[in-house]
Amino acid sequence: MRLRSPGVSHPLLGSVTRRFRNCSEKGSNEVSFFPILGISGPATAPRRPAPLGAVARVRAQVGMRPPTVHVATPVNEREMHTPARLMLVCGSLQRRSSNRAAVDVAIDEALASGFVVDDFDRLGDVPPFDPDLQDVPPPVVVDWKTRIESSDAVLIAAPEYAGAIAGAIKNALDWLVGFGSLYRKPVAVISAGTSGGWFARQTLAQTLTWQGAYVVAELGISAPRTKSDADGRFTDRDTIESIHATARIVLDAISAPPAELAARATTLTEALGIDSGHVAPIA
Numbered sequence: 001m002r003l004r005s006p007g008v009s010h011p012l013l014g015s016v017t018r019r020f021r022n023c024s025e026k027g028s029n030e031v032s033f034f035p036i037l038g039i040s041g042p043a044t045a046p047r048r049p050a051p052l053g054a055v056a057r058v059r060a061q062v063g064m065r066p067p068t069v070h071v072a073t074p075v076n077e078r079e080m081h082t083p084a085r086l087m088l089v090c091g092s093l094q095r096r097s098s099n100r101a102a103v104d105v106a107i108d109e110a111l112a113s114g115f116v117v118d119d120f121d122r123l124g125d126v127p128p129f130d131p132d133l134q135d136v137p138p139p140v141v142v143d144w145k146t147r148i149e150s151s152d153a154v155l156i157a158a159p160e161y162a163g164a165i166a167g168a169i170k171n172a173l174d175w176l177v178g179f180g181s182l183y184r185k186p187v188a189v190i191s192a193g194t195s196g197g198w199f200a201r202q203t204l205a206q207t208l209t210w211q212g213a214y215v216v217a218e219l220g221i222s223a224p225r226t227k228s229d230a231d232g233r234f235t236d237r238d239t240i241e242s243i244h245a246t247a248r249i250v251l252d253a254i255s256a257p258p259a260e261l262a263a264r265a266t267t268l269t270e271a272l273g274i275d276s277g278h279v280a281p282i283a
């Protein structure tokens with residue numbers, strides 16, 4: 001289990017709330033952003049924290065969650081003392097994986113923004129889903145379920161294989177259905193692959209929505225190898241910024257009012273051609 005805590009607080013957690021598509025040129029990324037709080041701002045808004053002020057320094061020292069601009073949700077005891085947690089999952093088992101590279105960029109953003117990240121790297125150990133085993137699931141499934149349920153938001157980056165989402169992540173998600181582990185949880189989906197993984201994102205968002213997750217952001221990265229260095233790390237600035245922005249949306253969603261989450265998920269699912277009637281109702 002890889003669990004990492006932020007090294008610094010981020011007093012200026014930004015909201016990228018502009019919806020746009022940027023897929024005009026070959027090899028470009030396809031991005032959808034949907035507003036949570038209706039605060040408009042350019043996608044290129046400053047990303048890194050400003051120098052920490054005295055108050056922020058104290059908050060960082062005592063491990064408090066960074067203040068956000070969102071005041072709709074009352075700050076409860078847990079939020080005062082525990083940074084929110086982002087679970088990240090790479091849906092590729094390949095060693096030199098573009099989706100792994102996307103997860104790594106998202107981790108950087110989450111840590112820089114003051115969140116705890118949990119990087120689930122046991123996907124290849126999850127056995128084929130078997131409903132007969134649901135009452136006493138294998139230990140790796142218990143680990144998967146427990147970590148998903150204790151996260152405040154999830155980001156999944158997974159490849160497209162033969163026009164659909166990669167089987168390993170679909171299989172792992174199937175184990176969660178009976179537990180409702182993803183119900184009303186904000187999730188971002190990314191697919192890096194030859195064509196940008198539209199079908200991967202569509203089928204992933206569909207199965208997540210069927211499980212009751214709120215899919216609040218999605219990003220396609222086409223021709224990823226042309227945007228990476230020899231080690232597979234993304235070097236293309238636009239791509240890195242798009243991943244950062246996608247991560248920020250799902251992180252912001254943690255403190256967004258439920259009605260905003262449902263509205264965002266509805267807009268996103270409709271844009272992907274998914275029946276929004278399956279979007280979970282707000283409590």
Ligand SMILES: Cc1cc2nc3c(=O)[nH]c(=O)nc-3n(C[C@H](O)[C@H](O)[C@H](O)COP(=O)(O)O)c2cc1C
Binds near residue numbers: 097160161193
């Ligand atoms: C069996 C197989 C099927 C694939 N099918 C598709 C596809 O349908 N659409 C697509 O855009 N890319 C497809 N690809 C290319 C992958 O998306 C690409 O290799 C991607 O980088 C894999 O993700 P990873 O680098 O994270 O492992 C396929 C690759 C393989 C090996």
